Amino acid sequence: xxxxxxxxxxxxxxxxxxxxxxxxxxxxxxxxxxxxxxxxxxxxxxxxxxxxxxxxxxxxxxxxxxxxxxxxxxxxxxxxxxxxxxxxxxxxxxxxxxxxxxxxxxxxxxxxxxxxxxxxxxxxxxxxxxxxxxxxxxxxxxxxxxxxxxxxxxxxxxxxxxxxxxxxxxxxxxxxxxxxxxxxxxxxxxxxxxxxxxxxxxxxxxxxxxxxxxxxxxxxxxxxxxxxxxxxxxxxxxxxxxxxxxxxxxxxxxxxxxxxxxxxxxxxxxxxxxxxxxxxxxxxxxxxxxxxxxxxxxxxxxxxxxxxxxxxxxxxxxxxxxxxxxxxxxxxxxxxxxxxxxxxxxxxxxxxxxx
Amino acid sequence: xxxxxxxxxxxxxxxxxxxxxxxxxxxxxxxxxxxxxxxxxxxxxxxxxxxxxxxxxxxxxxxxxxxxxxxxxxxxxxxxxxxxxxxxxxxxxxxxxxxxxxxxxxxxxxxxxxxxxxxxxxxxxxxxxxxxxxxxxxxxxxxxxxxxxxxxxxxxxxxxxxxxxxxxxxxxxxxxxxxxxxxxxxxxxxxxxxxxxxxxxxxxxxxxxxxxxxxxxxxxxxxxxxxxxxxxxxxxxxxxxxxxxxxxxxxxxxxxxxxxxxxxxxxxxxxxxxxxxxxxxxxxxxxxxxxxxxxxxxxxxxxxxxxxxxxxxxxxxxxxxxxxxxxxxxxxxxxxxxxxxxxxxxxxxxxxxxx
DNA sequence: GTGAAAGCGCTAACAT
DNA sequence: ATGTTAGCGCTTTCAC
Numbered sequence: 001x002x003x004x005x006x007x008x009x010x011x012x013x014x015x016x017x018x019x020x021x022x023x024x025x026x027x028x029x030x031x032x033x034x035x036x037x038x039x040x041x042x043x044x045x046x047x048x049x050x051x052x053x054x055x056x057x058x059x060x061x062x063x064x065x066x067x068x069x070x071x072x073x074x075x076x077x078x079x080x081x082x083x084x085x086x087x088x089x090x091x092x093x094x095x096x097x098x099x100x101x102x103x104x105x106x107x108x109x110x111x112x113x114x115x116x117x118x119x120x121x122x123x124x125x126x127x128x129x130x131x132x133x134x135x136x137x138x139x140x141x142x143x144x145x146x147x148x149x150x151x152x153x154x155x156x157x158x159x160x161x162x163x164x165x166x167x168x169x170x171x172x173x174x175x176x177x178x179x180x181x182x183x184x185x186x187x188x189x190x191x192x193x194x195x196x197x198x199x200x201x202x203x204x205x206x207x208x209x210x211x212x213x214x215x216x217x218x219x220x221x222x223x224x225x226x227x228x229x230x231x232x233x234x235x236x237x238x239x240x241x242x243x244x245x246x247x248x249x250x251x252x253x254x255x256x257x258x259x260x261x262x263x264x265x266x267x268x269x270x271x272x273x274x275x276x277x278x279x280x281x282x283x284x285x286x287x288x289x290x291x292x293x294x295x296x297x298x299x300x301x302x303x304x305x306x307x308x309x310x311x312x313x314x315x316x317x318x319x320x321x322x323x324x325x326x327x328x329x330x331x332x333x334x335x336x337x338x339x340x341x342x343x344x345x346x347x348x349x350x351x352x353x354x355x
Numbered sequence: 356x357x358x359x360x361x362x363x364x365x366x367x368x369x370x371x372x373x374x375x376x377x378x379x380x381x382x383x384x385x386x387x388x389x390x391x392x393x394x395x396x397x398x399x400x401x402x403x404x405x406x407x408x409x410x411x412x413x414x415x416x417x418x419x420x421x422x423x424x425x426x427x428x429x430x431x432x433x434x435x436x437x438x439x440x441x442x443x444x445x446x447x448x449x450x451x452x453x454x455x456x457x458x459x460x461x462x463x464x465x466x467x468x469x470x471x472x473x474x475x476x477x478x479x480x481x482x483x484x485x486x487x488x489x490x491x492x493x494x495x496x497x498x499x500x501x502x503x504x505x506x507x508x509x510x511x512x513x514x515x516x517x518x519x520x521x522x523x524x525x526x527x528x529x530x531x532x533x534x535x536x537x538x539x540x541x542x543x544x545x546x547x548x549x550x551x552x553x554x555x556x557x558x559x560x561x562x563x564x565x566x567x568x569x570x571x572x573x574x575x576x577x578x579x580x581x582x583x584x585x586x587x588x589x590x591x592x593x594x595x596x597x598x599x600x601x602x603x604x605x606x607x608x609x610x611x612x613x614x615x616x617x618x619x620x621x622x623x624x625x626x627x628x629x630x631x632x633x634x635x636x637x638x639x640x641x642x643x644x645x646x647x648x649x650x651x652x653x654x655x656x657x658x659x660x661x662x663x664x665x666x667x668x669x670x671x672x673x674x675x676x677x678x679x680x681x682x683x684x685x686x687x688x689x690x691x692x693x694x695x696x697x698x699x700x701x702x703x704x705x706x707x708x709x710x
Numbered sequence: 711g712t713g714a715a716a717g718c719g720c721t722a723a724c725a726t
Numbered sequence: 727a728t729g730t731t732a733g734c735g736c737t738t739t740c741a742c
Contacts, residue, residue, distance in 0.1 A: 007734095007735055007736085008735065008736065008737095009735080017712075017713085018712065018713045018714075019713090019714095019735090019736080019737090020712070020713060020714080020715095020737080020738080021711085021712060021713075023736070023737060023738085024711095024712090024737095027737080031711055031712085032711070032712085033711060033712085036711085036712085050492060050495040050496050051496060051735085051736075052413070052496060052497055052734085052735050052736070053418075053496040053497055053498045054409050054410075054412035054413040054418065054497055054734080054735080054736090055409075055413050055718090055734070055735035055736040055737090056735080056736055056737075057409035057412075057718095057736090058407070058409040058410050058413055058718045058719065058720085058734090058735080058736070058737090059717080059718050059735090059736055059737045059738080060718090060736085060737070061409075061718080063408075063409070065477070065498075067475075068478070092463070093463075094459065094462050094463035094466050094467070095456070095459045095460050095462075095463040095657065096459075097459070098453055098456065098458065098459025098462060098463075099456050099459055099657045099661075101450070101453065101454050103453065104449065104450045104451075104452070104453025104454055105450050107449050107450075107453060107478065108447075108448075108449035108450040108453075111449050111478065111479075111480060112449070115486075115489075118489060120422075120477045120478060120479050120493070121477070121478055122420070122475045122476070122477050122478075123423070123462065123466065123475060123476055123477075123478050124466075124475050125466060131470075134470075134473065137405065138475070140405040141405050141406060141407060141408040142407055142408055142409055143408045143420075247661050248661075276661075280663050284663070302450065302451075302454045306454075306602050306603075306631075308635050308639070362718095362719055362720085363719065363720065363721095364719080372728075372729085373728065373729045373730075374719090374720080374721090374729090374730095375721080375722080375728070375729060375730080375731095376727090376728060376729075378720070378721060378722090379721095379727095379728090382721085386727055386728085387727070387728085388727060388728085391727085391728085406719085406720075407718085407719050407720070409718085409719080409720090410718070410719035410720040410721090410734090411719080411720055411721075412720090412734095413718090413719080413720070413721090413734045413735065413736085414719090414720055414721045414722080414733080414734050415720085415721070415734090416734080
């Protein structure tokens with residue numbers, strides 16, 4: 001079973017040409033006689049040849065791989081019941097991340113954009129200092145040509161590490177800690193404004209909001225945008241309860257809101273998961289959605305459709321944004337683009353039943 | 356900025372030793388004078404050296420990377436609103452996959468088990484013939500040393516392709532189309548039995564089930580196990596509605612069940628997502644869970660805890676199973692294990708509020 | 711249009 | 727215990 005795999009040399013011998021010619025045919029370089037091309041193709045077929053990626057990478061200095069990193073911290077909540085001791089933190093982080101269908105869309109967009117180039121993402125979690133180092137090392141080794149980073153918390157040091165190491169990287173969303181890297185982002189304030197205007201237009205007069213974590217830009221901006229829009233329409237005071245972008249935190253925030261403001265008729269939650277939690281609490285408190293209280297979410301993740309009632313929400317074009325990240329990263333890797341760039345997308349309101 | 360990265364040669368020169376010695380220090384091979392070791396470490400530090408993974412892979416014939424493949428088909432449902440034409444199918448597949456928190460747990464377990472070896476998974480979706488070929492090619496190129504495969508549909512040809520190509524691979528769950536590969540699986544029938552006995556023990560007498568897709572082993576076995584257990588306890592007839600392991604399909608199945616059997620007092624859904632859908636329908640039909648109808652799910656994914664009421668469910672130790680996949684794959688790659696092996700895990704009942 | 715030959719950076723067998 | 731050396735399989739000048 002230790003039969004050596006066929007190499008370029010073997011194909012060349014089989015085809016009666018030189019290695020260089022076979023290489024040219026494989027890499028689609030012109031200036032190769034069509035007849036010889038065919039001969040070579042047949043030789044490749046006959047020998048069952050596949051190029052060795054390590055050898056290729058060694059000379060091209062390209063891994064043809066990118067890292068898809070989810071950065072955050074392992075110690076936010078402790079709802080683990082996992083297996084192997086020290087592994088728990090890690091485990092729960094990854095599981096928690098994918099509990100938000102938003103990440104499924106990111107993965108989806110990234111994989112879709114990478115596939116045409118026959119590339120695939122290496123999935124990494126930067127949930128500790130050590131993990132950060134490991135990721136930087138991974139890139140420095142040339143195992144991946146660059147990184148796509150989605151951060152879930154404010155203190156994330158990965159972006160600056162990446163920038164300091166001069167490694168190609170593109171972020172999803174502007175980092176809380178500024179770093180000279182390219183990123184794609186959403187016009188969060190515009191999205192929040194859409195939500196505010198929709199609630200107002202449908203007649204809501206006592207509106208509150210479940211905000212995202214206020215130490216990350218997305219959380220801040222969605223809140224600021226919502227407040228501004230409400231104020232412009234004559235509602236300078238908006239009750240706020242801060243959540244952590246999880247369903248559970250949304251439910252808890254809703255409980256707090258209800259305790260202080262029992263007569264609400266509209267709620268804007270800064271993401272769909274929290275909107276879902278809020279809907280549950282509202283229903284359990286005997287309020288009907290949207291009849292008694294209208295609810296608007298944010299993201300338009302699959303949770304919005306799974307929710308009962310289906311959520312009216314602010315759509316973030318995540319797949320497009322992810323595809324743009326891939327494009328920017330490629331340009332950085334190829335050296336076609338040098339300075340940090342940012343691309344901001346516009347959200348749009350998707351009206352369903354919850355508001 | 357085109358400053359050449361430091362190589363072993365540079366470090367060797369800096370430390371005044373040979374490349375071989377530096378290599379030994381880096382790879383932790385004994386028989387190196389402690390004094391020299393220190394000298395070398397300093398030289399590494401000073402030069403900022405990082406080993407080049409391509410060069411290393413070329414000689415070790417190891418990529419130190421494994422593929423994590425989700426196999427399925429892109430054309431099950433068409434709830435896409437995605438971006439780039441041909442990319443849609445792909446997009447929706449990846450997003451759909453991660454809509455089930457079960458996969459988050461798989462990823463979590465895999466990443467956790469890989470991390471101690473400084474390895475990371477390359478994420479791939481085998482949702483078409485072409486994608487399958489790409490994956491096999493990827494492995495044959497040596498870009499990854501082996502594959503961990505989770506399949507979501509019955510006709511999946513990837514396992515047999517992998518086996519035919521002699522590539523190291525380990526599956527999550529026994530494949531519908533038999534293939535000579537190792538796999539980890541759950542004693543589904545035992546799990547279904549636990550569910551049946553729990554429902555019976557709490558007094559349910561009119562019990563139905565929302566089964567999984569009946570063309571995959573997990574779907575078949577959970578149904579068979581449930582029916583058998585019910586029959587053994589004097590309930591030879593159990594109404595069944597087939598679902599597709601999605602929340603939506605669970606809701607639809609529940610509607611069908613209710614139409615034909617309005618007086619149910621217990622339901623076993625073959626996974627948590629379907630149980631969640633079933634709960635929604637039950638509640639919307641005016642039935643209380645668990646007071647009027649008790650519901651038991653399967654998996655113990657995060658959906659079980661997010662559900663209202665929280666689901667009583669059959670826990671699948673997914674993270675452990677994933678860690679075992681990694682171990683088996685490593686053994687196959689190292690050549691320590693030759694024939695296909697299977698490891699079957701035992702499920703356990705987790706009692707919450709839904710039953 | 712094609713071939714010869716020089717490495718890419720590393721590990722490992724062998725020599726010392 | 728350390729150094730020497732021969733590749734690993736490929737791309738890419740540079741001749742022809």
